Amino acid sequence: MALVSGAVLFVITAFVLREAWPALSEVGASRFLRDRAWHPTEGSFGLSPMLVGSLASSLGALLIAVPVGIAIALACHFQASERTALRCQRLLGICGGIPSVVYGYWGLTTLVPLVAENHPPGTSLLVSSLVLALMIMPTVALTSRAALARVPSAHVHGGHALGLSRDAVALRIALPGARSGVLSGIVLALARALGETMAVLMVSGNIVQVPGSVFDPVRTLAANIALEMAYAMGGHRAALYASGVVLIIIVCGLMLVAQCLTRGHHE
Amino acid sequence: MNEGTPSHGRDHSPVLRALTVVAGLALLPYAWMLGQLVIGGVQQLSWSFLTEAPRHSGRAGGILPIIVSTLAILGVTLAAVVPVGLATGVVLCELSRRHAALGRAIGSSLDVLAGVPSIVFGLFGNAFFCVTLGLGFSLYAGGLTLACMALPLFVRTVDTGLRQVPEDWRRGAVALGMSRTAVFTRLLLPAAAPAVGLGVVLSTGRALAETAALVFTSGYVDRMPDSLHDSGRALSVHIYDLTMNVAGAERNACATALVLITLIGFINGLTHWLGNRLLARGIKA
Amino acid sequence: MTHFTRKTFLAALGALTLAIGAPSHAADQKLVLTGASTVAPLAAEIGKRFEGLHPGVKVDVQSGGSSRGVNDARQGLAHIGLVSRDLNPDEGDLTAWRLALDGVGLIVNKSNPVQNLNRDQVIAIYTGQIRNWKDVGGPDLPITVVNKAEGRSTLELFLHFYKLQNSQVKAHVIAGENEQDIKTVSANRGAIGYVSIGTAEFEVSQGVPIKLVANQGIPATVENVRNGRYPLMRTLNLVTKGTPSPLAKQFIEFAQSSGVQDLVKEQYFVSANTSR
Numbered sequence: 001m002a003l004v005s006g007a008v009l010f011v012i013t014a015f016v017l018r019e020a021w022p023a024l025s026e027v028g029a030s031r032f033l034r035d036r037a038w039h040p041t042e043g044s045f046g047l048s049p050m051l052v053g054s055l056a057s058s059l060g061a062l063l064i065a066v067p068v069g070i071a072i073a074l075a076c077h078f079q080a081s082e083r084t085a086l087r088c089q090r091l092l093g094i095c096g097g098i099p100s101v102v103y104g105y106w107g108l109t110t111l112v113p114l115v116a117e118n119h120p121p122g123t124s125l126l127v128s129s130l131v132l133a134l135m136i137m138p139t140v141a142l143t144s145r146a147a148l149a150r151v152p153s154a155h156v157h158g159g160h161a162l163g164l165s166r167d168a169v170a171l172r173i174a175l176p177g178a179r180s181g182v183l184s185g186i187v188l189a190l191a192r193a194l195g196e197t198m199a200v201l202m203v204s205g206n207i208v209q210v211p212g213s214v215f216d217p218v219r220t221l222a223a224n225i226a227l228e229m230a231y232a233m234g235g236h237r238a239a240l241y242a243s244g245v246v247l248i249i250i251v252c253g254l255m256l257v258a259q260c261l262t263r264g265h266h267e
Numbered sequence: 268m269n270e271g272t273p274s275h276g277r278d279h280s281p282v283l284r285a286l287t288v289v290a291g292l293a294l295l296p297y298a299w300m301l302g303q304l305v306i307g308g309v310q311q312l313s314w315s316f317l318t319e320a321p322r323h324s325g326r327a328g329g330i331l332p333i334i335v336s337t338l339a340i341l342g343v344t345l346a347a348v349v350p351v352g353l354a355t356g357v358v359l360c361e362l363s364r365r366h367a368a369l370g371r372a373i374g375s376s377l378d379v380l381a382g383v384p385s386i387v388f389g390l391f392g393n394a395f396f397c398v399t400l401g402l403g404f405s406l407y408a409g410g411l412t413l414a415c416m417a418l419p420l421f422v423r424t425v426d427t428g429l430r431q432v433p434e435d436w437r438r439g440a441v442a443l444g445m446s447r448t449a450v451f452t453r454l455l456l457p458a459a460a461p462a463v464g465l466g467v468v469l470s471t472g473r474a475l476a477e478t479a480a481l482v483f484t485s486g487y488v489d490r491m492p493d494s495l496h497d498s499g500r501a502l503s504v505h506i507y508d509l510t511m512n513v514a515g516a517e518r519n520a521c522a523t524a525l526v527l528i529t530l531i532g533f534i535n536g537l538t539h540w541l542g543n544r545l546l547a548r549g550i551k552a
Numbered sequence: 553m554t555h556f557t558r559k560t561f562l563a564a565l566g567a568l569t570l571a572i573g574a575p576s577h578a579a580d581q582k583l584v585l586t587g588a589s590t591v592a593p594l595a596a597e598i599g600k601r602f603e604g605l606h607p608g609v610k611v612d613v614q615s616g617g618s619s620r621g622v623n624d625a626r627q628g629l630a631h632i633g634l635v636s637r638d639l640n641p642d643e644g645d646l647t648a649w650r651l652a653l654d655g656v657g658l659i660v661n662k663s664n665p666v667q668n669l670n671r672d673q674v675i676a677i678y679t680g681q682i683r684n685w686k687d688v689g690g691p692d693l694p695i696t697v698v699n700k701a702e703g704r705s706t707l708e709l710f711l712h713f714y715k716l717q718n719s720q721v722k723a724h725v726i727a728g729e730n731e732q733d734i735k736t737v738s739a740n741r742g743a744i745g746y747v748s749i750g751t752a753e754f755e756v757s758q759g760v761p762i763k764l765v766a767n768q769g770i771p772a773t774v775e776n777v778r779n780g781r782y783p784l785m786r787t788l789n790l791v792t793k794g795t796p797s798p799l800a801k802q803f804i805e806f807a808q809s810s811g812v813q814d815l816v817k818e819q820y821f822v823s824a825n826t827s828r
Contacts, residue, residue: 008415010376012383015391039702039719068293075290079283088294090535095297097472097531099503102524105510106300108732113739120740121696121724134296139469143424146465150431167282181427188423191381197479198385198507206701206726217725222384226479227728229386230589230617231703244387248379255378323818324593404614486614487592490600498612511729512615513593514751514820515758 020241038208047243049210053218058193060129069140077148078170096138104199107131119215123205126214131199136189147181148174187258197226221247308521321489325509326516332491336499343410344474348417356425381419388416389480404498409485417470428462467538478503502527586614587621587634591788594819595634598807618705625791631800633791637705648789649804652821655749656784657772661741662761666690670768675714680722698736698745699723709786738762750774750820777822
């Protein structure tokens with residue numbers, strides 16, 4: 001049964017590659033990186049601005065979600081009463097399940113106008129990262145909390161016995177001890193952010209460009225596929241699948257990096 | 268359990284206090300969002316909303332068929348993810364203790380799966396489940412596609428949970444002469460129960476939140492499904508349609524979102540309860 | 553104890569799955585329609601009414617875009633395709649049946665005093681030559697240009713009407729669906745976009761802060777679409793390949809009849825039915 005999991009990845013990758021093949025063979029992989037603009041119906045296939053868009057919004061989201069998520073995990077585990085912690089956990093569990101459409105819609109109707117007042121058009125890298133952060137933070141918080149809970153109580157009690165303050169126990173014993181679980185959660189969150197489609201579609205502005213500032217609109221690779229796939233035919237379709245391949249490669253790369261980071265910290 | 272809790276009385280934990288403040292502030296946007304949903308949609312919530320079918324493209328009427336479709340899809344997803352995910356998680360954990368490289372390879376491939384955009388899953392699900400396997404637009408196709416998406420999440424959670432089973436327990440079990448199966452059913456499974464619980468919660472969250480993948484697999488039809496072979500609209504797809512495609516349906520969209528959130532809360536609660544019951548039977552630390 | 557509970561739970565789940573897993577009754581006739589998301593809500597409502605008149609028939613409507621509608625009709629994956637534009641010359645193997653008419657109008661934020669834009673002004677705005685509203689009689693405010701995503705029929709219609717290439721358009725925001733466009737324009741005082749006139753009129757009546765701008769002096773109203781004065785129009789079509797099946801033919805006739813024109817109006821489209 002476990003082989004099924006490996007098989008699933010293989011099948012999906014094979015599918016995407018097969019669909020992308022016409023684009024890759026006719027247009028050539030390097031053009032996807034070298035072309036300036038993205039106008040697939042006019043023969044222009046530059047993916048790099050969107051690559052930047054994807055990476056920028058996801059990393060921006062991590063920048064916000066990770067510290068906050070870990071803060072929540074620590075606060076819930078060490079500071080809060082058991083009832084509050086449970087309530088917090090429930091709330092986060094629910095927030096993690098709210099459809100991306102709702103986050104996107106809220107972003108579009110609440111955050112975008114706020115930003116648009118001072119920095120039109122409002123749909124921007126900033127709002128995109130904020131919305132993504134909102135979406136992935138529950139995952140980071142919940143997995144970090146679970147990781148903290150698994151730190152052997154012997155270690156924590158030992159720390160107290162040695163006279164360490166609660167802050168020190170939390171930050172210097174528990175958190176490092178939970179490192180692999182926390183990193184695991186971060187990796188999952190990053191993957192989700194990169195693959196997120198609907199919410200980003202609504203708030204990022206969808207302009208294919210390398211953003212000059214956080215207030216500039218961007219388009220991510222995932223949103224691009226969603227935006228254009230329904231209406232794409234033939235070569236355009238294949239080009240979109242090719243962008244899917246690129247996304248998968250990036251995720252692979254990031255996962256490898258994360259693996260290297262966690263490897264040193266397994267028991 | 269909370270470690271290092273208040274038994275120390277008023278001791279200074281400035282960092283933890285600061286973190287708590289940050290945590291509180293961080294929850295504000297969610298509260299804001301939920302608040303707006305409530306304001307927008309609570310008036311629409313009524314018994315008839317939950318028990319009628321949609322009318323006027325969803326601007327009027329209720330969402331009963333959609334709730335049913337969503338639950339059916341979720342059922343298929345969990346029925347697929349839990350066995351496969353649990354098996355994979357266990358195998359992964361055992362493997363990484365003996366054949367580290369293979370274990371890592373499977374782990375990595377699952378992580379990559381987690382990063383594939385949901386729309387690609389939708390297209391894949393369409394091509395594979397709907398066309399190749401001949402399921403057509405159906406709740407089956409939707410559920411199975413979501414299972415593929417939730418799998419990495421579930422496996423990772425189970426794997427991480429299993430890794431924490433102390434070596435001493437295993438050695439103890441072996442010393443006691445427990446068979447491999449017994450070790451599995453009486454030690455590993457109960458120990459993994461909370462992780463499985465978390466896995467189910469996260470997977471359910473992922474599944475219910477998914478929109479793009481479902482549009483291409485379980486489809487758009489808002490009629491009450493007769494069987495799992497029928498096409499059915501999920502709550503998330505309905506919300507998408509009402510906000511992005513149909514003019515003047517915002518109230519119902521908010522109300523639908525509230526129903527979805529309540530559903531998630533209910534399922535999460537159920538999972539915790541079941542998990543606790545299973546754990547009570549297992550070995551206590 | 554818990555083992556028992558768990559086993560019974562799983563068994564019950566399994567039984568339930570099997571019970572509802574049985575395929576649907578073969579005697580039901582099914583009609584599958586796929587295509588443009590603009591047309592899908594209307595098609596679904598017509599489908600429901602049709603089902604009410606013909607028990608045992610199921611009309612399944614899926615979205616996926618106009619191109620999907622064309623493809624699926626061609627490959628036989630759908631009985632009828634939904635297309636939110638006229639058929640292209642290379643789609644001559646398909647037959648189009650008019651469902652409704654729709655106009656495409658320019659919208660700006662309600663606070664914007666500009667009432668009319670002529671052809672050159674629109675082209676200049678959309679190609680980035682005019683960047684501030686004061687150059688067209690409005691306030692001193694930078695223009696935020698909202699365009700539609702590639703492949704959308706509205707985009708193609710717009711480009712065709714103004715004889716532009718998409719690469720010439722310098723937009724600040726690209727929207728996917730109509731509603732997204734409307735939300736963006738209503739959020740932004742300097743924004744301009746283009747959407748279905750019917751939808752825009754409805755939103756205005758609901759108090760959404762947008763307004764329709766006249767096109768070359770002709771006000772963008774559903775009335776003007778109906779009487780043909782408004783220049784930027786499109787047809788919403790049902791398409792089939794070859795001769796439609798009897799059931800499909802029945803459906804098409806029903807969809808074009810006066811029996812559904814109230815549904816057409818409800819979706820803020822204009823009836824293509826000339827008797828109305």
